[in-house]
Amino acid sequence: MPSFSGFSTRTNMRRVVLACIAVAFLAGCRLGPGVEGLVDLAPPGSDSLRLVYLGTGGWIMEHGDDQIMTAPLFSNPGVFRTGLWTIAADTTEIDRWMSQHDVGRTSVILSGHAHYDHLMDVPRVALRHSPRARILGNRTVANTLSEWSGVADRMDVVEESEVADHADGAEAAAMWRHYGNVRILPLRSHHAPHFDGYTLYQGTRDFPLEAAPTLAGEWLDGNTLAFLIDFLDDAGEVAFRIYYQDAVVAPPLGFAPDALIAERPVDVAIFVPATFDQVDWHPEAFVENLDPDRVLLGHWEDFFVPVDAPTRSIFLSDIGHFEDRLEHVFDGPFWRPEIGTEFRFPRR
Numbered sequence: 001m002p003s004f005s006g007f008s009t010r011t012n013m014r015r016v017v018l019a020c021i022a023v024a025f026l027a028g029c030r031l032g033p034g035v036e037g038l039v040d041l042a043p044p045g046s047d048s049l050r051l052v053y054l055g056t057g058g059w060i061m062e063h064g065d066d067q068i069m070t071a072p073l074f075s076n077p078g079v080f081r082t083g084l085w086t087i088a089a090d091t092t093e094i095d096r097w098m099s100q101h102d103v104g105r106t107s108v109i110l111s112g113h114a115h116y117d118h119l120m121d122v123p124r125v126a127l128r129h130s131p132r133a134r135i136l137g138n139r140t141v142a143n144t145l146s147e148w149s150g151v152a153d154r155m156d157v158v159e160e161s162e163v164a165d166h167a168d169g170a171e172a173a174a175m176w177r178h179y180g181n182v183r184i185l186p187l188r189s190h191h192a193p194h195f196d197g198y199t200l201y202q203g204t205r206d207f208p209l210e211a212a213p214t215l216a217g218e219w220l221d222g223n224t225l226a227f228l229i230d231f232l233d234d235a236g237e238v239a240f241r242i243y244y245q246d247a248v249v250a251p252p253l254g255f256a257p258d259a260l261i262a263e264r265p266v267d268v269a270i271f272v273p274a275t276f277d278q279v280d281w282h283p284e285a286f287v288e289n290l291d292p293d294r295v296l297l298g299h300w301e302d303f304f305v306p307v308d309a310p311t312r313s314i315f316l317s318d319i320g321h322f323e324d325r326l327e328h329v330f331d332g333p334f335w336r337p338e339i340g341t342e343f344r345f346p347r348r
């Protein structure tokens, strides 16, 4: 009887769905790559890397006594305000979120480009929360955070002649920047368009700003960098190698030197999925270049809403499509973390 078989099919479907949910729970509650809380893959007491996602471009990276940070954003001005009005760092929000983390020993804060979402909150973070940290970025980063910022004397500038290309061999060795047992190699990158081939706030700032920027359009990107980050052990060997980008880029720009990766592939690659579809072969080409063990997606969520608003992906791109394409070429684990998610990875 049609009505009976219809009922039976629905019941069976419900059983299948419930069984799938049960299996997902048994497998670690992982439905897709989205994750929050703690992802701890390191046996107790093991030599491990700790990463905490701060949202947008922000990560805390830690190994032993060494800690660095990539530039976070907590101020999150709304989309209309950003487009049409003035914006400024929200020190209350920055302090509220940053004070949840122990970042007093951060030795350096990295910023790959000087757009407001990668630089506007950095002075407050550096002055109030990470008072020892240097700030590593391009010349436009330094000229934007000039005297007004209070951190102008803490800039480590990467000039155009001081970045590594994927074809570089031994010459790249001279370009490492050292912070304790961490060494950082600035990589020549580029900022992909935001939409339809158009890049917002593009350009370099060749002279120091005289006052704090008040418009989003004053935070020009400059010559965008990506970074290869090595945490070294006491013997000077690479304990963990991280690749970090804070903007999508058309490969081979943004690549790490092939010769370096041949010696030691990347442990953790941090990719930006937002606007990936503005260029070809992102992420495929980067998986091939870096040969990563694990992949983390950063800068994927909507940052035009307050940090504690329900997380949703940025409207500029189909993040699910990015994840599908990543899965086609990468058979290791990857995660798309909620803000505050902590990862602990063991040494390979």
Ligand SMILES: [Zn+2]
Binding pocket: 113, 115, 191, 221, 247
């Ligand atoms: Zn940007």
